[in-house]
Amino acid sequence: MAQSCKDVPINLYGIVSENPKPFFTAEGVFDGSFQEDFENWYKDAHPCRALFVKIHNQMMYCMNSCLLSGDLIVGKDGWIYSKEYISCSFEDIPEDTKKTYDAYVKKVKLLQDNLEASGKKFIYIISPSKVEMYPQFLPERFRMIRNNKDQITNNYDYLLERLKAENVNYVDAKTILLDAEGNIPFFTRTGIHWNYYAAAVCAGEVIKQLDICKDIRVEAITKDTPFGAEQDIYALSNIFKGTVDKEYFGGKLVCGSSADTVSQKVLEMGTSFSVELADIFCTEGNFIWEEMVRYQYFVSRIKYRNGMPAEGQSGDEVRKEQIKDEIALADIVVMENNDSYIPESHFEFINEALKLSAEELRKSMQ
Secondary structure (H helix, E strand, C coil): CCCCHHHCCCCCCCCCCCCCCCCCCHHHHHHCHHHHHHHHHHHHHCCCHHHHHHHHHHHHHHCCCEEHHHCEEECHHHCEEEHHHHHHHHCCCCHHHHHHHHHHHHHHHHHHHHHHHCCCEEEEEEECCHHHHCHHHCCHHHHHHHHCHHHCCCHHHHHHHHHHHCCCCEEEHHHHHHHCCCCCCCECCCCCCECHHHHHHHHHHHHHHCCCECCEEEEEEEECCCCCCCCHHHHHCCCCCCCCCCCEEEEEEEECCECCCCCCEEEEEECCCHHHHHHHHHCECECCCCEEEEEECCCEEEEEECCECCCCCCCECCCHHHHHHHHHHCCEEEEEEECCCCCHHHHHHHHHHCCCCHHHHHHHHC
16 A cells, blocks of 8 residues: 555654644635635645655755755755855945944943953853854855955954954954864864864863963864764755764863862853853863853853753743843853854843943952
8 A cells, every 4th residue: 555645754854934724715815815825834734745845955955055945055075054154254244233343342341341340250252153164165156255255354353353452351263273273173064053172172262261271171072973963954954865974073171280260150141152162161071160151142041050061951031130140140251152143132131231330240259
């Protein structure tokens, strides 16, 4: 007996907004809205939809073309990129965005000054995207924009320029990684985010700059299975089979001589790239904070205690009224931002954090 499409166990990966089945009305038929809504619903409800999507995407993948309506780009040797990051890397930053960044960095500097006046430490991290680190694997049709990269100032370049001009304590992770480049890659071809080895290299630099440990090195860890979500963009491509990495790399921080690290409490405001950083900082065997509270955008708030990551634990909702209290309790405040753009949540965080004066911060340290 032949199987129907609905009997074939094929699932699609990712979050979708399904179109509801429309109600039949004469008015909808005459103005054409019912036909359009029915067509959109049927695209979602067709029993063979998952199979057809995967067949289509597999064909596009083999032709090194776009996937998922152009959101994902298949590059050379199976490297997959997000179009969003490509645009941010190879386009000039608009003038109005420059003004926004100017105001933002001035507030970051003001927060740093307030924190340091009270005896706290502050550091700002810019994490690079895959396309910033490995543009050579983009499809051949991107050669022209790659060659013109030196002629533009993108978001990353401009933010870095402003941080330098305002004397903000920063870690330029792209430069750190390029200087440390060797035989170990910093991204997987199948992942959106940097790998755990790259995060460990950046974490080591943060530890140095915070004057917690000068004599620190990163030991590489190799596995034949992915760390974390290192095949997330591969899963989002919804293909049957493609090129994946044979090895995956993590890192362990080894500190030869530590400064006084008693009661180090950290508050971090970051993007999705800070997931790997937090795990490196807090995993047993690496440098261990006594406590770390991490905001990922304002979507989640996760607390790490005594080196134990909150693995499998869903994040709490971030409440803005908590921010001042948690800054007051923290010894170190970290902000991490990816090179693509500054999320709105960072502006909100800065505005809330600046409601605490330097005097109030000094009292919290007493």
